[in-house]
Amino acid sequence: xxxxxxxxxxxxxxxxxxxxxxSGELRTGNRLPTQAELxxxxxxxxxxxxxxxxxxxxRGLARGRQGSxxxxxxxxxxxxxxxxxxxNDNVRPLARDSRMELIDLQERRASPELAxxxxxxxxxxxxxxxxxxxxxxxxxxxxxxxxxxxxxxxxPERFAEASGITDLIxxxxxxxxxxxxxxxxxxxxxxxxxxxLHIPHDSPVVVLEGRNVDxxxxxxxxxxxxxxxxxxxxxx
Numbered sequence: 660x661x662x663x664x665x666x667x668x669x670x671x672x673x674x675x676x677x678x679x680x681x682s683g684e685l686r687t688g689n690r691l692p693t694q695a696e697l698x699x700x701x702x703x704x705x706x707x708x709x710x711x712x713x714x715x716x717x718r719g720l721a722r723g724r725q726g727s728x729x730x731x732x733x734x735x736x737x738x739x740x741x742x743x744x745x746x747n748d749n750v751r752p753l754a755r756d757s758r759m760e761l762i763d764l765q766e767r768r769a770s771p772e773l774a775x776x777x778x779x780x781x782x783x784x785x786x787x788x789x790x791x792x793x794x795x796x797x798x799x800x801x802x803x804x805x806x807x808x809x810x811x812x813x814x815p816e817r818f819a820e821a822s823g824i825t826d827l828i829x830x831x832x833x834x835x836x837x838x839x840x841x842x843x844x845x846x847x848x849x850x851x852x853x854x855x856l857h858i859p860h861d862s863p864v865v866v867l868e869g870r871n872v873d874x875x876x877x878x879x880x881x882x883x884x885x886x887x888x889x890x891x892x893x894x895x
Contacts, residue, residue, distance in 0.1 A: 669710035672701050673718075676711065680720055680731055683796035687733040688857030688887065691721060722889060727859060732889045733797050739894045742837045744869070745825055750794065757799070759823060762789040762855075764815060766808050776870065777807050777878045784808040788818065791855055792884075798856050800891075802884040806831075828871070828879060836879050842868040843893055852885050863888040 679685045692700070697708045712729055715721040723729045738749045750757050769777065769785045777785065788804040804824060806814055811831045821827035828836060844866045853860045865886045871879045 665707065665710070668703060668707050669714060672697070672703070672707060672711035673714035675701075676715060677718065677720055685731050686857055687731050687797035687890070688859075688862075689731045690727070690859070691729045691731065693728070724859065724862070727861065730859065730862075730889075733794070733799075735889075736799075736891050737894060738867075738886075738891050740838070740841050740843075740867070740869075744838045744841075746792075747823060747825065750792075750799070756795050758793050760791045760793060761818075762791055762801075764788050764818065769807075773805065773881070776881055777805065779807050779809065786811070786814045788814075790824075800884045800886040801852055801855050802882060805881045806879070824880075824882075831879075833873050833879055836871045836873050838869055839872045839876075839878075840868075840870040841895070843895070844868075845888060848885065856885070856887055858887050858889075865891050865893065867893070 676685065676691070685691070691697070691712070694705045694708045694712075697711075698705050701708070712721060712723070715729075716723070719735065720732060721729050722732045736750060747757065765787045766784055767787055769779055769783050771781060773779075773785060774781050774783055779785075784807075786806045786808050788806065790802050790804070792799045792802060802824075808814070811817075814827075814831060817830040818827055821830055845863050846866060847861065848856065848858065848864045850860065852864060853862070856864070858864075865888050867884045867886070868882070870881045873879055
């Protein structure tokens with residue numbers, strides 16, 4: 660009877676914390692209060708808090724980091740990289756309320772390497788589009804997209820109308836496109852990435868780099884996206 664009551668108590672605490680996560684009061688990347696602070700909040704001992712945290716971890720809502728604390732984690736996204744990779748196709752099953760936020764849009768001269776990769780004339784100019792992807796209350800990834808400004812001079816106006824990058828590419832007059840190159844790596848986030856993604860500075864990120872080309876093989880854009888490693892599982 661005593662054991663059963665302790666389990667109910669831990670489940671009640673876990674349910675309360677899960678509700679705070681669902682409401683956005685506790686967001687992905689936020690550190691949970693310490694066990695001592697939670698014990699004081701719920702007027703229980705630390706054993707009950709430890710058990711509640713274990714339940715959250717089992718539900719995929721939290722993860723402990725050695726010497727750092729316990730952090731809120733969002734649902735894991737299975738991201739499939741294929742010839743017709745589309746962000747929304749990968750994210751929509753878990754995040755129907757996905758949106759993008761413009762961080763910066765600049766026009767600049769392309770480096771020789773970038774001009775080559777985008778099949779541009781040497782010394783040509785590119786649009787450097789920097790965005791933050793959101794799912795509900797939570798930032799999901801930071802992305803940079805590079806387009807030839809000579810090839811797509813109408814990009815700034817079309818971006819203002821677009822709901823996403825796939826939609827933007829269509830508005831630029833590209834009938835269809837496919838992924839020609841992909842690279843995957845992992846590293847620590849920069850200070851700016853950690854701040855935008857609401858993750859600890861020592862929490863690893865997954866970096867996806869890709870190039871999309873049109874039906875004639877002409878490069879459309881080159882992208883780099885940075886994801887919290889706790890949010891994405893890449894399939895190739």
